[in-house]
Amino acid sequence: MASTTTSSVYINVIEDVINKVREEFINNGGPGEAVLNELQGIWEAKMMQAGVILAPIERSSQKQPTPGSAITPVHDLNVPYEGTEEYETPTADMLFPPTPLQTPVPTPLPGSADGSMYNIPTGGSDYPTPVNDNGSNADIKGGRPSPYMQSPSPWSNQRTPLSVDVNVAYVEGREEVDRGTSNQPLTQVITVLSGITMHRDCLFFLGLGELLGRIKRISNPNGLNCLGYVSFNNPCSHLNELRKREDFAQYQNGGYIPQKDGAGDATSEVAKSEGLTYADQSHPGNSDSGQYWSYGGLMFIDFDLTQNGSRGGNFLDRRHSTTTAKSKILAELSRSSSKIPQLDGPIPDPYEDMLSTPNIYNYQGVVNEDYNVVNTPAPNDLQASTPAPAPQNDMVDDDDDEPLNEDDDDEDDLDDVDQGEELNTQHLVLAQFDKVTRTKSRWKCTLKDGIMHINNKDILFNKVCMQQANLISDFVREKCSRHRIAAVALKEQVKGCYSVFHLGSMVVVLYIKEESIFGLRMDDYLRQLLAVLKTSAMEYVISFILYT
Amino acid sequence: MATFELYRRSTIGMCLTETLDEMVSSSTLSPELAIQVLVQFDKSMTEALESQVKSKVSIKGHLHTYRFCDNVWTFILQDALFKNEDAQENVGRVKIVACDSKLLSQ
Numbered sequence: 001m002a003s004t005t006t007s008s009v010y011i012n013v014i015e016d017v018i019n020k021v022r023e024e025f026i027n028n029g030g031p032g033e034a035v036l037n038e039l040q041g042i043w044e045a046k047m048m049q050a051g052v053i054l055a056p057i058e059r060s061s062q063k064q065p066t067p068g069s070a071i072t073p074v075h076d077l078n079v080p081y082e083g084t085e086e087y088e089t090p091t092a093d094m095l096f097p098p099t100p101l102q103t104p105v106p107t108p109l110p111g112s113a114d115g116s117m118y119n120i121p122t123g124g125s126d127y128p129t130p131v132n133d134n135g136s137n138a139d140i141k142g143g144r145p146s147p148y149m150q151s152p153s154p155w156s157n158q159r160t161p162l163s164v165d166v167n168v169a170y171v172e173g174r175e176e177v178d179r180g181t182s183n184q185p186l187t188q189v190i191t192v193l194s195g196i197t198m199h200r201d202c203l204f205f206l207g208l209g210e211l212l213g214r215i216k217r218i219s220n221p222n223g224l225n226c227l228g229y230v231s232f233n234n235p236c237s238h239l240n241e242l243r244k245r246e247d248f249a250q251y252q253n254g255g256y257i258p259q260k261d262g263a264g265d266a267t268s269e270v271a272k273s274e275g276l277t278y279a280d281q282s283h284p285g286n287s288d289s290g291q292y293w294s295y296g297g298l299m300f301i302d303f304d305l306t307q308n309g310s311r312g313g314n315f316l317d318r319r320h321s322t323t324t325a326k327s328k329i330l331a332e333l334s335r336s337s338s339k340i341p342q343l344d345g346p347i348p349d350p351y352e353d354m355l356s357t358p359n360i361y362n363y364q365g366v367v368n369e370d371y372n373v374v375n376t377p378a379p380n381d382l383q384a385s386t387p388a389p390a391p392q393n394d395m396v397d398d399d400d401d402e403p404l405n406e407d408d409d410d411e412d413d414l415d416d417v418d419q420g421e422e423l424n425t426q427h428l429v430l431a432q433f434d435k436v437t438r439t440k441s442r443w444k445c446t447l448k449d450g451i452m453h454i455n456n457k458d459i460l461f462n463k464v465c466m467q468q469a470n471l472i473s474d475f476v477r478e479k480c481s482r483h484r485i486a487a488v489a490l491k492e493q494v495k496g497c498y499s500v501f502h503l504g505s506m507v508v509v510l511y512i513k514e515e516s517i518f519g520l521r522m523d524d525y526l527r528q529l530l531a532v533l534k535t536s537a538m539e540y541v542i543s544f545i546l547y548t
Numbered sequence: 549m550a551t552f553e554l555y556r557r558s559t560i561g562m563c564l565t566e567t568l569d570e571m572v573s574s575s576t577l578s579p580e581l582a583i584q585v586l587v588q589f590d591k592s593m594t595e596a597l598e599s600q601v602k603s604k605v606s607i608k609g610h611l612h613t614y615r616f617c618d619n620v621w622t623f624i625l626q627d628a629l630f631k632n633e634d635a636q637e638n639v640g641r642v643k644i645v646a647c648d649s650k651l652l653s654q
Contacts, residue, residue, distance in 0.1 A: 009600050010560050016592040017564075021585050035576055039567055039585070046563035427628075427642035429607075430554050432649035433621050443611055445621070447646050449597035451558040452605070454630055454637050458559050460597060461605040461632070 006458050007054040014043060052458040428453045431464060551590035552647050555597075564589055594652070605632045609642070619648040 018040045025036040047053040431450025436443065447464040555561050568585060571577040609628030615621070623644040630637040 005601070005603070009596050012600060013560060013589070013592045013596045016596070017585060017588045020588050020592065021581075024581060024584055030581065031577060035571070038576065039571060042567040042570065043564050046566060047560060050559050050563060052559045427639045428557065429642060429644040429646075430558055431644065431646045432552070432554075432652065433646035434649050436616075436621055436646075441611075443614070443623075445623070445644075445646070447644070448649060449594065449601070450605075450646075451555060451560075451597070452630070453559060454639055454642065457637075459603075459605065459630075459632065460601045461603050462597070462601045463604045465604075465606045 006052060006460050009460055010047060010053050010458075011044075014040065014047070051456065426453075427455070429464075431461075550652050551587070551594055552652070553586075553590055554645065554647050555590065555593040556586065557645075558593075561589065561593070603632055605630060607631075607642075607644075609639075612641070619651065621646045 018036060022033065022036055024030055026033055044053060429447070429450055429452045431447040434446040434448055436445045438444075444465070448462060450461050450464060452459040452461065556565060564586070568577065568582040572579050572582050607625065607628055607630050609625035611623060612626045613622070613624040615623075621644070623646075625642050625644065626640065628639045628642045630639060
């Protein structure tokens with residue numbers, strides 16, 4: 001069972017240890033060589049019993065232990081690994097303790113009964129103090145570029161490397177919150193609005209036709225409850241586009257009665273069902289639509305009712321009004337976005353080039369998105385600090401029909417995590433790490449000089465490359481508790497929002513009251529929101545989906 | 549030379565610890581000496597792994613838990629696949645504990 005190399009290395013280690021402590025045993029009134037031999041004998045016997053040393057031991061220099069000594073009564077020979085405490089994760093306290101915890105703690109000898117006997121004679125000098133090391137390491141490694149950068153692509157110059165050097169404890173967290181809230185109040189949030197995407201990967205490369213097809217497919221048959229597209233980029237041209245289509249749209253929907261009684265309705269009439277399509281058509285490259293569709297089924301179920309009750313249902317059939325209402329919001333959104341000034345100064349220079357393309361606001365504030373069209377510094381930092389679950393569509397698929405976070409307070413999730421942590425693992429790897437990096441949910445670790453105990457075999461290794469894919473559900477589970485608290489806190493403090501909840505690593509603020517949120521009053525809401533965020537000292541990405 | 553006590557959790561380390569425990573319990577050995585043996589074991593094991601072991605292993609699996617505390621990484625992998633030159637092993641759940649190798653070289 002034990003490999004020959006493992007066995008021989010173990011034997012060498014035993015020999016080495018015995019040889020080097022021999023002096024201590026013999027000199028200075030030590031117990032003498034007989035005791036040393038006994039020690040070696042028992043040790044080796046245990047090792048053989050554990051199956052990690054191949055008997056017989058071939059020793060080069062050392063004489064065999066006396067047979068009798070190996071048969072010293074041993075109470076638990078068959079249980080080399082007794083699980084629980086042994087496999088606890090060592091903390092630095094355990095690994096570099098002033099008093100070694102692994103030391104046998106027998107009943108003290110008479111006359112030497114105080115704990116000081118367990119102090120290491122050499123004092124702390126042999127043990128690097130983690131406290132000091134922390135500081136220096138962080139300094140050296142801060143901002144080190146990860147080797148796992150995205151490969152170049154047409155979009156690549158707009159992406160950030162999403163790898164995070166996770167060897168360094170994050171210190172940016174606090175700054176991010178501050179910066180995100182204080183320096184870039186409005187634009188920050190608005191850009192995040194369009195920043196939540198899930199299917200960007202596939203949609204980005206869809207042709208126009210395909211994109212439209214997809215949108216129609218989703219919106220038409222059963223799509224009354226989903227409004228998918230919010231375009232914040234180049235809103236003026238967006239509106240123009242809509243206006244150009246106005247006549248056409250009117251003809252197409254001959255019986256449609258324009259609503260003249262409210263602000264912004266003119267646009268929304270135009271938008272209608274056609275507008276939805278046109279809006280996307282005018283920005284074929286913008287893939288955010290995919291995202292919203294994905295969320296659509298989950299989030300916007302209540303939408304119809306609101307709209308029917310308020311306006312559209314007065315004179316239009318239900319279905320039509322819904323479509324109209326959706327389009328209206330679409331138009332209003334784009335219109336309102338055109339009114340929102342950018343308060344945090346010019347878009348940073350390095351990104352000027354990209355400004356020629358209409359995707360200014362389209363950078364993805366949410367972490368771990370692949371296509372970061374434009375990254376202003378703040379979202380950049382956010383990306384570094386808070387990983388977001390990548391395949392969120394899993395979640396969407398799972399509970400398509402039930403309200404989001406219905407089972408929010410279900411403690412099972414957390415219990416699972418606890419179990420996972422307390423769970424005793426029979427299989428153990430002990431090693432030193434050279435580097436640990438994470439790219440999105442993929443972890444790569446380089447370990448060295450390790451011992452594995454796998455399937456009752458001991459394997460020694462010099463080097464390990466470890467690739468791990470994060471289990472997304474576990475990740476979400478882990479994040480849940482914090483975000484739940486945040487969501488609850490937000491809901492209490494932010495008035496006028498329909499719902500605040502957490503989704504993965506995001507806190508989503510969902511607005512349903514269209515009249516109060518858009519137009520000029522939108523500013524007030526966002527300010528209010530930001531004020532709350534500022535005081536709540538949250539360290540993760542807050543993403544908003546504002547919807548009417 | 550700095551050492552990790554990490555390896556005391558390995559089979560060989562546990563065997564040594566148990567042995568020392570028994571011997572100290574039976575008053576064959578003084579606790580101070582037992583500590584010295586353990587410290588020597590830390591050094592010898594680290595040296596042996598550095599100098600005598602050349603094998604490489606790759607691990608792939610689903611990351612269930614990760615933790616970085618006091619310069620120690622802890623991972624729990626599920627459905628991990630261990631591969632070395634001549635064999636591969638599947639493990640339902642494995643815990644990986646790793647200290648920072650840079651601490652040793654300092």
